[in-house]
Amino acid sequence: DVQLLESGGGLVQPGGSLRLSCAASGFTFRSYAMSWVRQAPGKGLEWVSSISGSSTVTYYADSVKGRFTISRDNSKNTLYLQMNNLRAEDTAVYYCAKGWVGPTNNWFDPWGQGTLVTVSS
């Protein structure tokens, strides 16, 4: 079974930093693009960032470009999201998902259980 397990969420002050991790199992991690999607409390889904299997291509939503960095360690089957200069509007549950945002295979499946990031003073 494919499993994705996020960690690293928590409470952080505005302007602070946080690194999320997503441990993957049940599939050949290095062969698949991975993504982060977030959901603010009571709101809809918002794509955040995606990375290719070999890390050569990364994409970001305009709302996080320049503040967030996606990366992966294929030797550890782990996906990361480094979040800097956090703002109140970044408060959300962050999901990692197997999937890509390019013009092929443009869907997310499966998703992890999510980790909550709260940005507040």
Added chain:
Amino acid sequence: QSALTQPPSASGSPGQSVTISCTGTSSDVGTYNYVSWYQQHPGKAPKLFIYEVSKRPSGVPDRFSGSKSGNTASLTVSGLQAEDEADYYCSSYAGSNNFVVFGGGTKLTVL
């Protein structure tokens, strides 16, 4: 404001059919056949239910079907069951600038 427009709510009685719409533009839904639908139960992670407009992943009941006409995609749930009560989100590829956009979600209630 979400890029794709969905009705906030939909409802139907057990056994009935209900259709949820997802309206985009010629920059996303109207041009690309990469519309996906996700089901999300409260407090749970989203689950892929439809991809590439009308394809169902393994394990998704065939009561769920997807279609597209022009700038509007649709998810139809036939033979409604209590466990279908959930939030449903559509998404679409939106080109090499925006990549993927989501709808605001539709809360489906089984009466």
